[in-house]
Amino acid sequence: MSKHHHFTWPRLPDVRHQVACHFCDTLHEVALIEEGTAAHCKECGSVLYHNRTSSLQRAVAFGVTALSLFALMLIFPFITMDAQGNVSAVSVPGAVAGLWQEGGELIAISVALFVIVFPFILLASLLYLCIPLLFGHSLPRSRPVMRIFQAFQVWVMVEVFFLGAIVSLLKLVKLADVELGIGFWSVAGLMLCLAGAISGIDRTELWDRIEIADHLRKEAA
Numbered sequence: 001m002s003k004h005h006h007f008t009w010p011r012l013p014d015v016r017h018q019v020a021c022h023f024c025d026t027l028h029e030v031a032l033i034e035e036g037t038a039a040h041c042k043e044c045g046s047v048l049y050h051n052r053t054s055s056l057q058r059a060v061a062f063g064v065t066a067l068s069l070f071a072l073m074l075i076f077p078f079i080t081m082d083a084q085g086n087v088s089a090v091s092v093p094g095a096v097a098g099l100w101q102e103g104g105e106l107i108a109i110s111v112a113l114f115v116i117v118f119p120f121i122l123l124a125s126l127l128y129l130c131i132p133l134l135f136g137h138s139l140p141r142s143r144p145v146m147r148i149f150q151a152f153q154v155w156v157m158v159e160v161f162f163l164g165a166i167v168s169l170l171k172l173v174k175l176a177d178v179e180l181g182i183g184f185w186s187v188a189g190l191m192l193c194l195a196g197a198i199s200g201i202d203r204t205e206l207w208d209r210i211e212i213a214d215h216l217r218k219e220a221a
């Protein structure tokens, strides 16, 4: 009825896409849907994909915020401890170095991977894809970057779990007065913003946008 009020995302006209239902594996042709709506499985009714409103803007806004929080996390203390008047502040990189020196190499590597490396890979790949797409462009190697982005999404949940585990651990430790610092709140905000960025744009939409932008870039070359 009011077709011109709603928008679907751009995609190549002659490409057929299929998507399998996460729950019952039924294959569906990907049909373009209006902004703000979702496509559902015709067998079990579960959501196949969304067309999010202002998806790219949302992903980039969350992504840029997450990047700022990532920088704060590296600089500011994660926790400050007061053991009998002996105050010490530990940042995330400081904690990694400290754990390593104390012989906790495995924990040091886990913290480095889950709190620094994986979030950065996720964030960098998201921004690499989404910022140029805001202008209808794609950068070289967008497809492999998209695969990396998808592969690392699963780790966000692990990070949230990890953060919860650290907090409960700190509460158990009664050796010192422990206060959470700016670095801690930056990690917490970072995880929330990463989740917001990822859920801001559906991967079906992202793939279509990358394909058409890649196609236009190759035509222009």
Ligand SMILES: [Zn+2]
Pocket: 021, 022, 023, 024, 025, 026, 041, 042, 043, 044, 045, 046
């Ligand atoms: Zn289904």
